[in-house]
Amino acid sequence: MLERMRKQTTPDNQLQVDHPDGSGYLPGLAIDMVIFGFHEKQLKVLLLEYQNTNLLGLPAGFIKEKENLNEAAKRALTHRTGLHNIYLEQYYVFGDYSRFDPEPLRKILKSKGMNPGDDHWLLKRFVSVGFYALVDFTKAVPSPDLLSERCDWYDLANLPPLMLDHQAMIEKALETLRANLDRKLIGFNLLPETFTMGDLQSLYETILGEKLNRTSFQRKILSLDILERLEKKWTGGAHKAPYLYRFRQSREVAVPEKSFL
């Protein structure tokens, strides 16, 4: 009984960085994750900071020899955010040879007191599968991995310089999110469980990068019959209090739709 209760989620951060051949993982294949959040009308991205290197980059992951690719991505996502059951989707494979540049990783490993040879598995060419995830900013608890010092949210609109091609990876993820936003109902994954119509609209406006008509937006969203209206919210604002809504469907599944905006 007690054993069962004490049982922790495996830390599973036991990446064999010091083992030069990376045994146990598929060689040459990595996962890079763009984890989106939304807070104060701004899109956020979760980034890792590596100590003493001035380097910032996307959370990454590797695939175990007998593990599913998508499971490996879920695993990495859970470790960075503490969250389960998150909207997560492959969006592109970054496979250009020109991506290959071992220097940032070498710098990071050295900062960890290692002196990896040129044949260290982390310094070889990687093809990287890009995933993006949509999380509830208020629930995520960012935590760094073995190689990094900090894990924190950054404003998407104001990103610092990133290592390798991570900037381009984020841009492509945002493109994909934009394209999917009006075909699937995935936006809700970025909001807390209850929200106002204004919250939802400003989320859509931020992602799409354009103003939307207030009445049309409200009418369209409500006509989809996916929201449940709750009691009034009482904001601190000097104005009529808006209703709170809750998303009806399981927040996981994307409802296939004709473009609805």
Place this chain on the structure above:
Amino acid sequence: MLERMRKQTTPDNQLQVDHPDGSGYLPGLAIDMVIFGFHEKQLKVLLLEYQNTNLLGLPAGFIKEKENLNEAAKRALTHRTGLHNIYLEQYYVFGDYSRFDPEPLRKILKSKGMNPGDDHWLLKRFVSVGFYALVDFTKAVPSPDLLSERCDWYDLANLPPLMLDHQAMIEKALETLRANLDRKLIGFNLLPETFTMGDLQSLYETILGEKLNRTSFQRKILSLDILERLEKKWTGGAHKAPYLYRFRQSREVAVPEKSFL
């Protein structure tokens, strides 16, 4: 002068199948291609047939150590169809461990007179990047690869049993094509250079799997202002001859659009 004229497209089929470690290629990573064609109101897929094995499968490819992933896919596509400048897009990475099954490949290698050991590189686990391509059926010249006996078109609506998870790969490719069809203008890549409005409509109907209204379809497509009307066609049919149209834009680039159907 003559040398230049005689110069052939590199056969480049020199896959080192007999070399047990597959040197020169990225390990554990493959490309599988769903090549779509359209003929007589039917969607077609290009499949490879392996002699004496009763096995059918999708054209595949591997990535050279210093090659871009997308270039490797282009290379494979060109070798199977003889065509350059074809619409080609990544659509999903198949990375489940359960895909791993060396038996079909072993059978194929044996049929080629080889007796590969369990550690032969082609018998290891592969993660496969799925691409789909849209080609002009009338221009493609299917040709098999080193391991296969024949390369031919098959009716998508009536597929024979396929090896591994290739059936699911095709289904997912079709889903993606469907979703993209009304956001980008990629359908034209499946038609010859000139076509009638009826051809175009039946292409859309076949891909989407539903009847479309004739007058609305015509009005919508023409309003996009992407077609050039040519002289009349004269069909053998006992009815009014339809106009021929030609796609204006480069047939390569997908025009981003709000969903237009």
Place this chain on the structure above:
DNA sequence: TATTATTGTTCCACTGTGCGACAATGACAT
């Protein structure tokens, strides 16, 4: 109690779509 900002809702003009109608046409049969 008045003011102010925001929200919920209604209304109306405009656009786009589904669909029926009809004339035009090209091949074939008679």
Place this chain on the structure above:
DNA sequence: ATGTCATTGTCGCACAGTGGAACAATAATA
């Protein structure tokens, strides 16, 4: 030649969906 027939190009109309103005309701503040 003439009539038949299937298909195509085009028009018109009813209907639905959208953008945007307008207005009343309301919650905090002055």
